[in-house]
Amino acid sequence: MKILLTGSTGQVGHELERSLQGLGEVIAVDRGRMDLSNLDQVRDVIRSVRPQLIVNPAAYTAVDKAESEPELAHRINAEAPAAMAAEAKALGAALVHYSTDYVFDGRSPGARVETDTVGPLNVYGASKLAGEQAIAASGVPHLILRTSWVYGMRGKNFLLTMMRLAKERDELRIVDDQHGAPTWSRTIADTTALILAQARAGGQPWWERNSGLYHLASEGRTTWFGFTQAILEETGIDCRLVPITTDQYPLPAPRPQYSVLDTSRLQERFVRLPDWREALRLCVR
Numbered sequence: 001m002k003i004l005l006t007g008s009t010g011q012v013g014h015e016l017e018r019s020l021q022g023l024g025e026v027i028a029v030d031r032g033r034m035d036l037s038n039l040d041q042v043r044d045v046i047r048s049v050r051p052q053l054i055v056n057p058a059a060y061t062a063v064d065k066a067e068s069e070p071e072l073a074h075r076i077n078a079e080a081p082a083a084m085a086a087e088a089k090a091l092g093a094a095l096v097h098y099s100t101d102y103v104f105d106g107r108s109p110g111a112r113v114e115t116d117t118v119g120p121l122n123v124y125g126a127s128k129l130a131g132e133q134a135i136a137a138s139g140v141p142h143l144i145l146r147t148s149w150v151y152g153m154r155g156k157n158f159l160l161t162m163m164r165l166a167k168e169r170d171e172l173r174i175v176d177d178q179h180g181a182p183t184w185s186r187t188i189a190d191t192t193a194l195i196l197a198q199a200r201a202g203g204q205p206w207w208e209r210n211s212g213l214y215h216l217a218s219e220g221r222t223t224w225f226g227f228t229q230a231i232l233e234e235t236g237i238d239c240r241l242v243p244i245t246t247d248q249y250p251l252p253a254p255r256p257q258y259s260v261l262d263t264s265r266l267q268e269r270f271v272r273l274p275d276w277r278e279a280l281r282l283c284v285r
């Protein structure tokens with residue numbers, strides 16, 4: 001199987017480049033080869049590579065910056081995936097795509113299932129939702145994997161930011177009223193590969209029975225404050241932590257208050273997911 005992988009310089013893409021190796025020939029394209037803001041280039045690359053599977057972790061992920069660049073965010077997060085879906089469909093290929101807990105408004109507590117009402121609060125979330133909807137509407141065989149609070153030992157993420165800040169400062173003030181599940185980039189990549197491998201082992205292409213939307217995040221939940229406490233415990237870095245409210249940390253983009261994803265659908269069909277705290281421990285190790 002020929003697999004076209006985007007975003008291999010990103011957190012999830014980097015892990016996927018490793019995790020997908022056993023499944024076929026992985027052709028990784030970076031921004032230089034395929035710029036997602038250039039839709040003609042997206043189409044041209046897919047037509048020349050002719051993959052059987054496209055895996056697309058590339059995205060515009062700068063949540064605050066997106067508020068002042070809505071058109072660019074929409075092109076990368078919605079129009080490019082729509083173009084990938086159309087090209088994949090024309091080739092008879094399938095598409096694996098990633099989305100976010102930020103498609104939800106998060107106004108009430110409780111974990112969200114795939115069929116729950118969406119209502120993004122910010123430009124990033126709206127652009128990601130538009131991407132999901134375009135793929136679903138295209139009729140291409142697909143997996144859309146919604147994840148949350150991604151971290152890892154490379155790239156730009158909350159774990160590395162907090163490790164740096166905690167070393168630099170005596171005290172950190174961290175929001176303690178936004179609830180979610182931190183998810184290790186490696187969990188996402190390995191789970192993706194497992195789903196693809198399992199489905200293939202069934203003797204029929206996975207999309208014949210399992211095309212659709214799935215929540216893929218760690219088990220359990222915490223707040224950004226709780227996540228930071230755990231980061232300090234695991235890394236042994238010493239710093240005073242002060243819990244604050246969202247109002248006390250103003251940012252350009254509003255964030256959902258409760259965006260825990262219910263992952264039962266994925267776990268019942270495919271594979272168990274690890275607890276967030278345990279995954280953090282393994283990652284830091």
Ligand SMILES: NC(=O)C1=CN([C@@H]2O[C@H](COP(=O)(O)OP(=O)(O)OC[C@H]3O[C@@H](n4cnc5c(N)ncnc54)[C@H](OP(=O)(O)O)[C@@H]3O)[C@@H](O)[C@H]2O)C=CC1
Pocket residue numbers: 006007008009010011012013030031034035036037056057058059060061076098099100101128146147148149150151155156
């Ligand atoms: N990060 C998070 O907390 C979460 C992420 N997600 C979703 O998971 C997926 C993976 O995210 P993650 O790995 O964390 O993202 P990263 O921000 O770590 O990586 C983004 C990747 O997209 C690439 N990219 C951005 N713009 C373009 C462009 N115009 N053309 C080509 N490539 C581009 C980047 O390339 P370059 O290095 O050149 O910039 C990079 O490889 C995304 O769909 C994201 O929306 C979902 C929930 C949480």
Ligand SMILES: Cc1cn([C@H]2C[C@H](O)[C@@H](COP(=O)(O)OP(=O)(O)O[C@H]3O[C@@H](C)C(=O)[C@@H](O)[C@H]3O)O2)c(=O)[nH]c1=O
Pocket residue numbers: 061062063064100101102147148149150157158161172173174175178224249251255
């Ligand atoms: C740096 C810092 C942040 N915070 C708060 C701000 C914010 O409410 C929260 C998280 O901040 P960040 O900007 O790192 O996280 P954010 O960019 O909102 O992370 C999101 O990224 C996108 C791509 C997703 O899809 C989401 O799932 C989610 O992971 O932590 C503090 O309270 N204190 C601090 O010192």
Ligand SMILES: [Mg+2]
Pocket residue numbers: 061062063064
């Ligand atoms: Mg951010």
